[in-house]
Amino acid sequence: MNLVATEAARERAASANKRYLDVAAVTKRFGTATVLQDLNISVARSEFISLLGPSGCGKTTLLRLIAGLMKPDGGRIAINGSDLTQVPAHKRNIGVVFQNYALFPHLTVEQNVAFGLEAQRTPKAEIGARVQNALALVRMQAFAERRISALSGGQQQRVAVARALVVKPSLLLLDEPFSALDRKLRETMQIELRHLLRDLEITSIFVTHDQDEALVMSDRIAVMNEGRIEQLGTPDEVYSAPASLHVLEFVGQSTRIGGTADASALNGTASVETPLGKILAPLHDGSGVSGKVVLGVRPECIALGERPDANFNEISAELTDIVFFGSKTALHFQPPGADDRIQVEVARVPSGIAQGVALKLYWPISETMVYPAP
Amino acid sequence: MTTIEMRTQAEAQPRRRFFQLDTPAIMVLPGIVFMVVAFAIPVLILVADSFRDAGGFSIGGYRKVLGDPYYIGIIWNSLQLGLITTIGSLLIGYPAAFALSRAPARLQVLLFALIFLPLTVSIIVKTFGLAIMMRRDGILNWLLLNVGFIDRPMRLVFTEFALYFGMINVFLPLMILPIYSVMRQLDPRLTDAAASLGAGPVTTFRRVTLPLTMPGVVAGISLVFSISVAAYVTPGLLIGDRFMTMSQVMAKAYLNIRDFNLGASMAVVMLVIAVTIVFTSTYFAEPASRRGRKG
Amino acid sequence: MIPRLSFALCWVMLSLALLFLFTPIVIVVAVSFTESAVFSFPPQGFSLKWYYSIRNADGLLASAWLSAQVAFISTLISLVLGTLCAIAVVRRMVPGGDVIATFMASPLMIPGLVLGIAFLQAARLVGLNDAYTTLLVAHVVLTMPFIMRTVLASLSMFDFSMVDAARMLGCSYPRALWRVLVPNILPGVMSGALFAFIASFDNYPISIFLVDVHTKTLPIQLLNQLEMSPDPTVAATSALLILATVLALIVCDRLVGLKRMTTI
Ligand SMILES: Nc1ncnc2c1ncn2[C@@H]1O[C@H](COP(=O)(O)OP(=O)(O)OP(=O)(O)O)[C@@H](O)[C@H]1O
Numbered sequence: 035m036n037l038v039a040t041e042a043a044r045e046r047a048a049s050a051n052k053r054y055l056d057v058a059a060v061t062k063r064f065g066t067a068t069v070l071q072d073l074n075i076s077v078a079r080s081e082f083i084s085l086l087g088p089s090g091c092g093k094t095t096l097l098r099l100i101a102g103l104m105k106p107d108g109g110r111i112a113i114n115g116s117d118l119t120q121v122p123a124h125k126r127n128i129g130v131v132f133q134n135y136a137l138f139p140h141l142t143v144e145q146n147v148a149f150g151l152e153a154q155r156t157p158k159a160e161i162g163a164r165v166q167n168a169l170a171l172v173r174m175q176a177f178a179e180r181r182i183s184a185l186s187g188g189q190q191q192r193v194a195v196a197r198a199l200v201v202k203p204s205l206l207l208l209d210e211p212f213s214a215l216d217r218k219l220r221e222t223m224q225i226e227l228r229h230l231l232r233d234l235e236i237t238s239i240f241v242t243h244d245q246d247e248a249l250v251m252s253d254r255i256a257v258m259n260e261g262r263i264e265q266l267g268t269p270d271e272v273y274s275a276p277a278s279l280h281v282l283e284f285v286g287q288s289t290r291i292g293g294t295a296d297a298s299a300l301n302g303t304a305s306v307e308t309p310l311g312k313i314l315a316p317l318h319d320g321s322g323v324s325g326k327v328v329l330g331v332r333p334e335c336i337a338l339g340e341r342p343d344a345n346f347n348e349i350s351a352e353l354t355d356i357v358f359f360g361s362k363t364a365l366h367f368q369p370p371g372a373d374d375r376i377q378v379e380v381a382r383v384p385s386g387i388a389q390g391v392a393l394k395l396y397w398p399i400s401e402t403m404v405y406p407a408p
Numbered sequence: 409m410t411t412i413e414m415r416t417q418a419e420a421q422p423r424r425r426f427f428q429l430d431t432p433a434i435m436v437l438p439g440i441v442f443m444v445v446a447f448a449i450p451v452l453i454l455v456a457d458s459f460r461d462a463g464g465f466s467i468g469g470y471r472k473v474l475g476d477p478y479y480i481g482i483i484w485n486s487l488q489l490g491l492i493t494t495i496g497s498l499l500i501g502y503p504a505a506f507a508l509s510r511a512p513a514r515l516q517v518l519l520f521a522l523i524f525l526p527l528t529v530s531i532i533v534k535t536f537g538l539a540i541m542m543r544r545d546g547i548l549n550w551l552l553l554n555v556g557f558i559d560r561p562m563r564l565v566f567t568e569f570a571l572y573f574g575m576i577n578v579f580l581p582l583m584i585l586p587i588y589s590v591m592r593q594l595d596p597r598l599t600d601a602a603a604s605l606g607a608g609p610v611t612t613f614r615r616v617t618l619p620l621t622m623p624g625v626v627a628g629i630s631l632v633f634s635i636s637v638a639a640y641v642t643p644g645l646l647i648g649d650r651f652m653t654m655s656q657v658m659a660k661a662y663l664n665i666r667d668f669n670l671g672a673s674m675a676v677v678m679l680v681i682a683v684t685i686v687f688t689s690t691y692f693a694e695p696a697s698r699r700g701r702k703g
Numbered sequence: 704m705i706p707r708l709s710f711a712l713c714w715v716m717l718s719l720a721l722l723f724l725f726t727p728i729v730i731v732v733a734v735s736f737t738e739s740a741v742f743s744f745p746p747q748g749f750s751l752k753w754y755y756s757i758r759n760a761d762g763l764l765a766s767a768w769l770s771a772q773v774a775f776i777s778t779l780i781s782l783v784l785g786t787l788c789a790i791a792v793v794r795r796m797v798p799g800g801d802v803i804a805t806f807m808a809s810p811l812m813i814p815g816l817v818l819g820i821a822f823l824q825a826a827r828l829v830g831l832n833d834a835y836t837t838l839l840v841a842h843v844v845l846t847m848p849f850i851m852r853t854v855l856a857s858l859s860m861f862d863f864s865m866v867d868a869a870r871m872l873g874c875s876y877p878r879a880l881w882r883v884l885v886p887n888i889l890p891g892v893m894s895g896a897l898f899a900f901i902a903s904f905d906n907y908p909i910s911i912f913l914v915d916v917h918t919k920t921l922p923i924q925l926l927n928q929l930e931m932s933p934d935p936t937v938a939a940t941s942a943l944l945i946l947a948t949v950l951a952l953i954v955c956d957r958l959v960g961l962k963r964m965t966t967i
């Protein structure tokens with residue numbers, strides 16, 4: 035699913051430029067409300083990082099702080115080792131693609147792209163060539179003379195990218211650049227933009243609250259919640275080993291089952307008493323959990339039938355819905371005494387099952403995640 | 409493109425910015441202070457003056473303005489002036505605005521400009537033209553004679569006919585423009601839809617067009633009424649002292665007879681009328697204005 | 704049948720309305736070219752003598768110059784004060800933005816004579832005898848609502864993230880405002896300024912209380928002239944005024960587009 039080989043991403047992350055952009059202990063308050071609290075994030079050179087999080091968690095605020103459009107109340111932001119705190123926005127050489135593109139309606143496409151070069155007093159002769167070059171990158175040469183209002187959403191998006199890239203920014207910030215596009219176009223643009231940025235080796239931070247977008251495009255994903263970064267990792271890490279219940283809920287589909295953990299953890303395995311019976315879950319860093327917990331399972335890990343051996347958890351539940359998705363079919367189960375329904379994905383609906391029947395389900399114990407209840 | 413040099417370090421030293429936009433007070437205070445001193449306080453002084461004469465507190469001005477039949481008649485004259493001007497403008501303006509809003513696009517721009525232009529011409533100039541028009545040997549008499557309505561020139565200047573003719577002429581665009589701006593946004597499909605549902609033209613107009621254009625009508629009425637009720641120049645030139653209005657009394661009170669208490673009381677009465685019109689019309693125009701617009 | 708007929712009637716009404724609106728204006732222009740000293744219609748002969756006599760007419764030119772000055776300066780002051788205020792209101796930099804906006808635009812709903820009287824009394828109270836200053840202050844109040852309304856309307860349609868975009872492309876804050884905010888709100892602001900200028904230049908009811916013998920604005924001088932010595936000089940002056948207005952509208956149309964101007 036990921037466009038970028040995880041291997042390559044790891045390699046890149048391990049390189050010397052691991053802390054190209056360094057945001058250290060940044061705090062931002064609006065009046066009495068603290069929007070960002072001691073936030074840390076480091077981005078490697080030419081890495082593509084997605085900021086993923088629910089609305090209002092502070093993603094835009096973080097971008098604006100990095101861009102210099104706002105001043106932090108505490109902490110430090112540095113690029114390539116040089117502190118940016120006292121550098122005004124217009125001298126940071128950071129490119130931004132805004133959510134609504136913020137193109138200048140009084141200028142043509144060409145003039146929009148040339149705007150940054152003119153502001154930086156690039157020689158006239160050079161401007162023309164670089165503008166053409168940038169427009170070619172986003173395949174918009176044919177529209178150079180157009181007014182902004184005469185462009186479609188996708189075309190405006192491309193112009194916005196060209197305008198931000200033409201000044202050769204040391205960092206590119208994108209704030210939900212695709213949110214105004216329809217699904218089909220968005221998917222095309224995701225791939226296009228990702229290739230473009232990889233070819234140009236531009237370090238980018240990409241804000242989205244579309245988890246699929248983040249999974250598809252990123253080298254690493256930073257999952258934010260309430261002004262903090264809950265997990266920073268490769269898409270694979272974030273999906274298969276969510277660091278918190280919030281990350282589990284926010285990234286991908288999952289089934290969550292509440293229960294009470296037994297105080298004694300047997301050789302790294304927690305035993306959780308749930309309304310569906312006893313469920314076992316592995317404990318990773320040796321930290322024991324006890325008391326109220328929430329268990330999580332990804333739908334693709336659950337299978338229908340009796341468990342083959344004791345390495346699996348097994349429950350039984352009533353089938354309530356069969357939802358056909360084309361390439362797959364989701365079965366929804368309503369287990370007794372649980373509020374969350376259980377979702378199971380199958381390629382084909384097995385014969386002889388219908389709504390209302392109770393079925394047995396199983397999944398590997400190793401794929402069971404356990405978190406303290408909130 | 410990998411080596412992007414940072415041009416940032418050199419200019420990192422903090423510098424007091426001359427243009428500090430995060431000081432909103434500096435932006436709003438000059439305007440507000442000016443308007444408070446030059447506008448709010450003078451109006452308040454005027455209101456205070458209306459309760460005061462040479463001997464201190466007094467409601468004598470109001471007793472006169474609101475109790476003396478002569479002044480009540482004058483207030484009534486002003487209201488009548490506003491009312492007739494408004495009704496006349498509405499009767500001409502509504503159909504005219506309708507035709508304007510249905511005109512082909514290019515013609516519409518031109519016609520719009522033609523309606524708009526007279527608004528930018530000085531009221532004195534227009535009233536002057538009206539006065540010439542209505543002379544005994546003016547174009548209006550000439551027209552009436554030639555059409556055969558009359559067989560000798562009539563006296564028109566300084567009659568109430570001249571007054572209303574002139575008032576409507578001066579204020580008609582203020583009725584047409586707000587109605588037009590609402591009608592233009594009215595989706596013609598709505599009336600088509602009504603017609604397709606079997607509504608006759610009269611029903612369609614009464615149940616669809618009229619209610620949907622009401623905000624414009626309300627805006628036009630309140631604009632024309634509030635301005636014409638307080639008109640001074642046009643009535644002064646076209647009818648003069650034969651038709652005394654509140655404006656005339658106020659101006660006389662200050663400029664000629666120097667009865668400030670009377671003038672201030674009259675001014676406050678007019679102020680109350682004007683403010684009442686504005687508030688009632690915003691009340692009526694608000695909820696209706698959100699309906700039936702093109703997306 | 705009925706809709707056709709009523710539609711035709713609407714067109715007739717529009718044509719009559721246009722005829723009605725333009726007749727007095729055309730008549731003034733026509734009369735300014737007559738030979739005889741009495742206004743009469745149809746005009747007799749053709750001459751430009753009334754245009755020449757404007758120069759000799761007592762105070763007409765001086766008052767036109769005064770009116771132009773007052774209108775220009777007061778519009779300029781309103782433009783600066785009003786625009787700053789409007790930016791702060793639209794950007795929600797200050798609490799109570801709506802109240803501020805309503806307050807700044809409220810002189811428009813107060814009858815001119817009432818305002819004039821209020822200014823007169825206040826000026827007397829503080830001992831301000833200088834007619835020029837009083838006029839100027841009053842006309843700033845008069846023009847403020849026009850500026851406030853149009854600037855607010857233009858600003859509320861302006862997307863301020865464009866300013867951020869310009870800053871990120873290397874413009875300092877003031878330069879970003881200049882390069883992006885100004886060209887985008889200029890049409891609206893210009894039309895507001897034009898209306899403000901016209902409102903001030905044409906104002907009678909406020910100015911009448913504030914002028915003195917030596918400081919008379921054009922409308923007051925014109926009306927005086929009309930009462931004292933009614934000859935076609937007034938018509939010639941009026942015709943020139945009409946010409947100036949039309950020219951101003953054409954220039955604005957070229958710069959801004961009449962359509963954009965009048966949608967506000
Ligand atoms: N200028 C401001 N003044 C006061 N509060 C603000 C301001 N800007 C943002 N906030 C608050 O800060 C919080 C974070 O806002 P931010 O715009 O960063 O969220 P976000 O993660 O970008 O959300 P979304 O996904 O909806 O864009 C929100 O609660 C918001 O209300």
Ligand SMILES: [Mg+2]
Nearest residue numbers: 093094095209
């Ligand atoms: Mg945001």
